[in-house]
Amino acid sequence: MKKLLLVFVLAALWSCSDDTYTEEVLIATPVTTTIADFRASVGPGPVQQISESGKIYAYQEYVLVNDKYKGIHIIDNSDPANPSKIGFLNIPGNVDMAIKNDILYADSWLDLYVFDFSNPASPTLINRLEExxxxxxxxxxxxxxxxNYSEYDPDSEVIVAWEYRTELRQFDRGDEATIDVLSSDSGGQTGTGGSLARFNITGDYLYVVDSFRIFSFDISNLDNPQRRGETLVDAAVETIFSDxxxxxxxxxxxxxxxxxxxxxxxxxxxxVTHITGCDPVVVQGDIAYVTVRGGNWCGQPDSLLDVVDVSDRSNPFIIKSETMNEPYGLGVKGDRLYVSDGSFGLAVYDISDPLEAFRIITYNDLExxxxxPMEQWIIMIGNNTLYNYEYTDEGIGLIASFSLN
Structure with a gap:
């Protein structure tokens, strides 16, 4: 069985002898459904509670919130003081989406789905590109x-979840430092995705990234995308942004x-390389802003905000770095940069001079x-809650917080 190798030090729970020890290990078994049933379940459904909020996407007066691996919640945000759920699009395996001219593209593990979004409360499936x-x-x-893959048939089934159990295993004392474990891993009218997006529409093309590749789809015929290319990236891929x-x-x-x-x-x-860490990016003009989150599977413990000069796209370089706590997504509008700092709040920076970018304020009561950042207000997501804030001279002011539960 192939495994993703990680160095993992196992502490012995009970010694069998001087040369061996036992350790409680975690075994995963896939929960599956047939590919046919998986595809048949895709489509609009009633408004429902969210399980785990993922990516967000703004289009016209609507906000789409991914419910990780389940589908997309559709929210009418035309009145930012009173957002309301108007529908749910059931798409098993979904994590990303993008829209152009009322055509919604969404992933579903191995397929790309195309929906007519002209009636946002109930999008209509118009195409599916399989595998x-x-x-x-x-x-x-x-x-x-x-x-344990013993009952899984990859030709006819899709893995939709995992079941876990623990077992005691015996190991040689000399193996304890090298035990292997598995670990997880624009023309026209388009919407705006967050900085954590893996979908991006630029002109007549939709770009989708996976762990090591960029997939290019020609969407000049919006109803019938055509996959045109597959570009290998010489590193693990997390996010995509276009400018x-x-x-x-x-x-x-x-x-x-x-x-x-x-x-x-x-x-x-x-x-441009930096310390190893999770890495979304946004760009405005000749400057890119990159958050580097450490303290997790991405890498070392340090977290940073990097300001990168990209005036020469062939030779980008970091011009400024600032220590962060737990940075995730970020957005830029005018002379303000907004950085989601996880449980440490929202940090707002003055970037009127990127070389001298400095933090104006931190909203510590937010996660x-x-x-x-939209034209008239700013949209944020955290802890299954959608937030609308208005721009003020001092920073931002709350318009409404809307629980998706």
Missing amino acids: VLPKRTPDFEGNIWEV GDYLYIGSPIGMFIYGLTDPGDPFYLSQ IFDVI
């Missing part, structure tokens, strides 16, 4: 010693820049994971 995306599986919860004729790829080891001279075949231009 054009990598066949992903849900993240593991914890460090897994072994996965002009460039794609900016966030990775645990840095930010990669790809050119779009041929939009169906993005080409590598350059990269935010992504942020989208």
Whole structure:
């Protein structure tokens, strides 16, 4: 059985002898459904509570919130003081979405779905591109010693969840430092995704990233996307952001820049490396802003906000770094940068001079994971709650907080 190798020091719970010890390990067994049933379940459904909020996307007066691996909650945000759920789109395996001219694109483990979004309360399925995306599986919860695939048929089934059990295993004393464990891993009218997005629409192309690749889809015929290319990235991939004729790829080891001279075949231009950590990116003009979150599977314990000069896309370089606590998504509008600092709140920066960017204020009473600055207000998500804030001279002011539960 193939395993993703990680170095993991196991402490002995009980010694069998001087040469061996026993350890309680976690075993995962896939919960599956048939591919046919999986696909048949896709479609609009009634308003419901959220299980785990994921990516957010803003389109016109609507906000779409991904319910991780379950689907998309659709919220009417035309009155930011009174947001309201108006529908739910059931899409098993969904984590990302993007919209252009009332056409919604959403992933579902291995398929790409296309919906007519002209009636947001009840989008209509108009196309499905089968097996054009990598066949992903849900993240593991914890460090897994072994996965029991004995009852799983990859040709006819999809893994939708994991069941866990613990077992005592005996190990040689000399192996305790090298035990292997498994670990999880624009023209036209388009919407705006958060900085954690893995979908991006630029002009007539939809770009989708997975762990190591950029997939290019021609959407000049909005109803019938055509996959045009697959570009290998020489590092793990986390996020994608576009600005002009460039794609900016966030990775645990840095930010990669790809050119779009041929939009169906993005080409590598350059990269800037940093300490290893989770890495979303946003760009405004000739400056990119990158958060680097450590203290987790992404890498070392330090967390940073990097300000990067990208005026020469072939030679980007970091011009300023600031220590952060727990940074996740970020957004930029005008001379303000908004950084979601997890349980440490929302940090607002004055970036009128990027070389001298400085923090104006921190809203410590918020726990935010992504942020989208809109024209008239700012949208944020955290702890299954949608927040609308208005811009003020001092910073931002709360309009409404809306629980998705």
